[in-house]
Amino acid sequence: MAFFSTVRRVLNGSSSSSSSSSILRSQWNAVRLSSTLTSPKLFISGLSRLTTDEKLREAFSSFGQLVDAKVVTDRATGRSKGFAFVTYSTIDEAEKAREEMNAKFLDGWVIFVDPAKPREPRPPPQPQSETSEFGIRTNKTIGWCG
Secondary structure, eight states, X not given: OHHHHHHHHHHHTOSSOHHHHHHHHHHHHHHHTOSOXXXXXXXXXXXXXXXXXXXXXXXXXXXXXXXXXEEEEOTTTOOEEEEEEEEESSHHHHHHHHHHHTTEEETTEEEEEEEOOOOOOOOOXXXXXXXXTTSOEEETTTEEEO
């Protein structure tokens, strides 16, 4: 516990040597923001359930030309899942939006802006049920089916 409070104190600048803490803080920010963008698409997390596509577009439009701003919603309920994707026309605009909007408030919630990662390929779907030698199908989620 003492270790973490010391680290927090050094990063916040309340340690005795303010020059070393400012150096550490600048290095921490450099490491945190060092992953340069490779595409103009950003991942926004920490969204309120009340945030809509229009509110997202309004908040991020001041940093450049938006190509797309989409809040991901649940198919069944239609409510926001708490994250979104924003795409700009250039990487420079996306970098500017990332720097300015990260850890800011949107609809009363603190949002986090990170580079979007490419979608990982999904494995092929497994067969729904298997037929045994006796002609009985088994469904792994329910049990025996006649």
